[in-house]
Amino acid sequence: MTKEKKTKFVILGFLLNDSLSGYEIGEMIKESTNNFWQESDASIYPTLKLLTKEGFVSAEPVYVGKRRKEVFTITNAGREAFLEWFKRSPDPDQHREEFLLKLFFTDETTEEQMQRHCDEKLRELKKLREKYKEIEDFLIKQSPRKTYWLKTLLVGLAHLELDISLLQEQYGEVYATNNN
Amino acid sequence: MTKEKKTKFVILGFLLNDSLSGYEIGEMIKESTNNFWQESDASIYPTLKLLTKEGFVSAEPVYVGKRRKEVFTITNAGREAFLEWFKRSPDPDQHREEFLLKLFFTDETTEEQMQRHCDEKLRELKKLREKYKEIEDFLIKQSPRKTYWLKTLLVGLAHLELDISLLQEQYGEVYATNNN
DNA sequence: TGCTGCATGTAAACAGTTACATGATTAG
């Protein structure tokens, strides 16, 4: 029926522990959930407004000098809504992997072109792996309570490692000497 | 700038070898690309109309009795458009994995609830693995020319195996006795 | 007769992104 906007629950999730401003929520999303659940910046403020209207969060302005900051706090109704969402079976993943789409159609084109995409992808993934490892360190040192943040990250890392090794297998370790 | 509808290239991709009707394209999508690039049924016919208007495909009606079937053939311009798309760097993947989102927020709820989602997920993935293996057999026997269809499938299978083993690791092989 | 599969399509609603617009504060 009414397919609820999932952005709502991402925001509620971050508000469970802390009262936060839209901007702060945006920063947290960028550093964490964006890696497996993308949200655009612009979706946050309208969604916060919606959540306010529904009574799932309450807003209060905080002033630092002339600077206004709208700080949001989750309500009991908001907690209930979050838990109700949480216990529902997750929807099947939605994928839109253009890289795989091109791999799929490589028989009709040239392997050289695809090889170039693979090279690029491999470089990207290695960079991402470094980033993930930094986040891993950070989580272990700074947020030892967030065991599931770490678990989620490790799932992501495992997938990265797999993709890296698949790409290297296929193309014979040409790049392995430099930056593995 | 103008972010082109990717659906166009999925359709062009399938038309590179064969002339096909909208329905047949839909069937092929369901069986193959839908596993990593989801398209809804309803997007096919309007996109074919668009492609016709752009001169990338040509349509001719075929009648079997009173039954009309619109068969589409790719044009030279269509081939060029496809190759132009193919050589562009793939856009970064878009993920929306509600399962991981829930895993991420498990610290704020209960592990029991999440465990239930994991059980369900594990069952789904095992089913999907069977499906993938059938497709693998089919491809090897029926479409030996499509080496990249097979490669794409093997990437998918590797990810499935990884997810299955991650889920089993976490939850101690409770289900390993029955249907592994 | 009614069900399933083949076959094509449209309208309305919704979600999501891009681009824009504004302004305060802080560090160099």
Place this chain on the structure above:
DNA sequence: CTAATCATGTAACTGTTTACATGCAGCA
């Protein structure tokens, strides 16, 4: 002084899905 960052928001557009609507053919 100016660039970067903090901070909030809107309008327009585009893409996508949902639900609907139609009708033929074959089979039980």
